[in-house]
Amino acid sequence: MDVHNVELTISAVDPAQYPAEGYPEIALSGRSNVGKSSLINTLINRKNYARTSSQPGKTQTLNFYNIEDELYFVDVPGYGYAKVSKKDREKWGKMIEKYFETRSELRGVISLVDARHEPTELDCQMIEFLHYYNLPILVVGTKIDKIARGKWNKSESIIRKKLKLYPEDEVVLFSAVTKTGKDQVWEWIEKHTN
């Protein structure tokens, strides 16, 4: 999709605040700093629309981005940031559980992992959770510009194996710097929202 019109409709904590148009939604999840906001910016051809920062744990609400009045991207706050208090972590868990469990507009989840490292235990738990809810999954391995091309295949197979992906789960290696993988991510999104 060639995106021109994007609007951050709402930063929601509670289901009562979710948008009501019924547009299909694609959620983006992953640990803090993995590159969720950067992926959104790349997909919508903007430099810094979804706020990126080198300060992890910044995004603390579900941010709904209206894309051309056709769909929503839902930027899910990152997990696994050590400095977040236990109480905030519980709040986070409840918020995303409620969303994934009840949101009928949700068509699929893009789960981001840092392609430079083995997926973490929390990455594995997120995939388990998404499998449990039977949600279509696209795993995006981020920051691929930092890995030599000769190691991309290896990186992808480590991701598949460690996350125990199902054959129907898709993997795309991506870079917000070089835009590698952008078209494949859009293809997956369009397949699941049309």
Ligand code: GTP
């Ligand atoms: P939270 O909102 O805190 O959960 O983080 P996030 O997942 O939204 O990460 P964000 O997009 O803010 O990116 C975190 C940092 O990683 C920023 O400094 C980005 O510039 C950098 N980054 C993101 N994607 C890439 C990439 O593909 N390549 C490189 N080299 N850096 C990236």
Ligand code: MG
């Ligand atoms: Mg973010």
